Amino acid sequence: MNERLPTGSGRQDDAQGRGGGRVGDGATGGVLPDGPPSWRLLSTLAVAGALAGLLLVLVFQATDPAIQAHRARVLAEAVHEVLGGPERYETLFLIDGRFTAEPGGADTTGLDRVYLGYGTDERPLGLAIEGGEPGFQDVIRLIFGYDPGTGRVLGMKVLESKETPGLGDKIEKDSAFVRIFRGARTPLFGVKRDRATGADGEVELITGATISSRAIVDIINHRVEELDVELRTFWDPRAAGGGAP
Amino acid sequence: MKTTTGREDLLRGVWRENPVLVQLLGLCPALAVTNTVANSLAMGLATFFVLMGSSLLVSSLKGVIPHEVRISAYILIIATFVTIADMVLAAVVPDIHKALGAFIALIVVNCMILGRQEAFASKRPVGRALLDAAGTGVGFVVAMLLMGTVREVLGNGSLLGVPVLGSGYEPWVVMILPPGGFFTLGFILLGFAWWRGRAEERPAVREWPHGVRTSTRKEAA
Numbered sequence: 001m002n003e004r005l006p007t008g009s010g011r012q013d014d015a016q017g018r019g020g021g022r023v024g025d026g027a028t029g030g031v032l033p034d035g036p037p038s039w040r041l042l043s044t045l046a047v048a049g050a051l052a053g054l055l056l057v058l059v060f061q062a063t064d065p066a067i068q069a070h071r072a073r074v075l076a077e078a079v080h081e082v083l084g085g086p087e088r089y090e091t092l093f094l095i096d097g098r099f100t101a102e103p104g105g106a107d108t109t110g111l112d113r114v115y116l117g118y119g120t121d122e123r124p125l126g127l128a129i130e131g132g133e134p135g136f137q138d139v140i141r142l143i144f145g146y147d148p149g150t151g152r153v154l155g156m157k158v159l160e161s162k163e164t165p166g167l168g169d170k171i172e173k174d175s176a177f178v179r180i181f182r183g184a185r186t187p188l189f190g191v192k193r194d195r196a197t198g199a200d201g202e203v204e205l206i207t208g209a210t211i212s213s214r215a216i217v218d219i220i221n222h223r224v225e226e227l228d229v230e231l232r233t234f235w236d237p238r239a240a241g242g243g244a245p
Numbered sequence: 246m247k248t249t250t251g252r253e254d255l256l257r258g259v260w261r262e263n264p265v266l267v268q269l270l271g272l273c274p275a276l277a278v279t280n281t282v283a284n285s286l287a288m289g290l291a292t293f294f295v296l297m298g299s300s301l302l303v304s305s306l307k308g309v310i311p312h313e314v315r316i317s318a319y320i321l322i323i324a325t326f327v328t329i330a331d332m333v334l335a336a337v338v339p340d341i342h343k344a345l346g347a348f349i350a351l352i353v354v355n356c357m358i359l360g361r362q363e364a365f366a367s368k369r370p371v372g373r374a375l376l377d378a379a380g381t382g383v384g385f386v387v388a389m390l391l392m393g394t395v396r397e398v399l400g401n402g403s404l405l406g407v408p409v410l411g412s413g414y415e416p417w418v419v420m421i422l423p424p425g426g427f428f429t430l431g432f433i434l435l436g437f438a439w440w441r442g443r444a445e446e447r448p449a450v451r452e453w454p455h456g457v458r459t460s461t462r463k464e465a466a
Contacts, residue, residue, distance in 0.1 A: 036311045045314055045321070052325040059329045066336035074339075162346075165280070165400075166418035 074159070075143075079115045079128040082145035082155035086117030086125050092234070094227075099234040114227070117145070124238055126154045127231065131223040135215040138162040140171070144181065144220050148235035153188070153220060156181035161212075168212035177206055177213065186224045190217040251376050258381030265388035266437045270357035275392055276426040278348050282405050285393025286386070287341045291330045291349060293382035296358050297375065298326040300366040304374035307367050319362045320353065327352045357385065388433075395429050396420045 079089050092099040094112040103111070115128040127148065132141035140161045145154030158172035170177060181188075185201040190213065196204050205213040224231075249257075264270045274292070279285045302322050303310075310318045331349045334342040342349070352358070361381055366374035397403060400420030402410040419425050450458050 035313055041311050041314045044309070044311055045317055048318055048321050052321055055325060056328055056332075059332050063332040063336035067332070067339070070336075070339045160343075165421050166416065 078143045078157045078159060079117065081157050082128050082143055083115075083117035083125050084145065084154055087120055089115045089117040089128070092116050092127075094230060097230055099230060112227075114231075124235075127235075129223050129227065130159070131219040132160075133215055133219045133222070135161060135163055135171075136168050136209075136211045137164065140212065140215050140219065142216060142219060144223075146186075146224060146231075148231040151186050151224075153181045153184045153186060156216065156220065158216075163209070163212045167208045170206045170209050171212045171216055174206060177204075180204065181216075181220070187221050188217045190214045251373060254373050254376040255380040258377065258379075258384040259387065260384065263384040263388060263437075264357040264381055265385060266434060267441075268357070268360075269434075270360060271355050271385055271388075272430070273351065274348050274355065275388060276423070276430060278345050279389055279392035279396055279426060279429070280400065280421040281344075281397045282390065282393040283341060284344050285389040287334065287338065288345055288348065289382075289386035289389040291327075291334060291345075292352055292355065292358070292385055293379075294330055295323060295326040295352050296361060296378045296382045296385075298329075299323045299358060299362055300374040300378035301371065303362045303366040304369060304371045310367075315367065316359075316363070319359055319367075323358055323362070324353045357381065391433055392426070392429050395433070396425055400425055 076089075080086065083089065090101050092101050092114050093103045093108050094114075095103060099114065101116070113130075117125040117128060119125045125147075126145050128143055128145050130141065130143045132139050134140070138161070140163065141159045142156060143159055144156040146152075147154055156178060161169065161172060163169045163171060172178070180203050184203065188201050188203050190203045190205045191197070192205055192210070193207060196202065203213070203217050205217075258264060262268060265272065265275050271292070274288050278288045299319070299322050303319055306318075327350065330352070331342075334345070334349060361378060365377045369377070394404065397405075398409060399417050400422075402408055402414040402416045417425070420429065450460060452458055
């Protein structure tokens, strides 16, 4: 029963080993046929795992700067677009119900954050706010510019969506739809094309992409509603001090 | 074990035993990410890289890996190369990486790759294993490009993002949606099987006047 084929065809080898084991059960008490000891199997996999881990750490370190740089570039472009071209912008973190630019050494991962854009002569233009909710296929993530003083949306850009190509992806590719959000007053409300009245804050939903386009409206409304108090506390003193933005 | 020449090892995977069109392996990426030529190509090249790397390591380590844990070891090796491909794609072509999404990570479970390790690379010298991996990898890229070209041209009227069918063409959106993947694969497999069937029906030897006989098969017996 200990006769083993050389490492030739795996299938034959397995069948042989198993058959041999069953026949010899009475005598050997179910001990597996001779092979390499377990420690050798374990150590082979452990060493291979360690080497693989080491290699991955090296590749990660080599590629991470490029990945982070790309992520930051995408975000900067998006903030720039939805705030109508600010001179510069800073990140504000929501800590204990207050927006602050200086987290004071606190761990900022996982904190809610918005981006405050300044125009020329340091005038605050508005805030860029990220949000995400399920659309038709998967979660749609977007960023929108918002002026807490007037309650108007300044612009909207989809960051991530897996909506149906040709239909649902019009939420980012249909420039007429994207333009509706510029200057629209919150709360927004979506209407189908034949019911459109032209009221302020009305968003004409895309035919064939009703669920996707309604999701955009909902994401913006929910985020504005969610952060309303915090946004006002942050914005009003600035607006009063520095003149209406 | 049938002996083969290096040339056979290389060419086998490209056409006669094409992983997708003949062996019907690796169908998941062939259906899921072939909606544009660029995505198909990126997926094909990532798989090619993983296949080459894994075959190289599996073949060079065949004396070291104990038979009992070989599958775990192969998966470990494949997963390492897939993760490398994933990170490199994210750093170099972020947009394509985003479009391919989870399917990069799923190269790990592409049975085409594990199949080549178990059936070939683990028993052959390194050179042969690399030839075999290159052939199979090229075969996969060819199949992916076939799918991607048909789907992007019909579904979007463009090739590599450049419009080719004019503005009067109304794209068949269904072709870039999942059903289009099944239609395209079905028709390509049908065409391929028909073509192969015809090739096999031809007589092996053709009789010419004056008693000249020539072989009609490319791969002479």
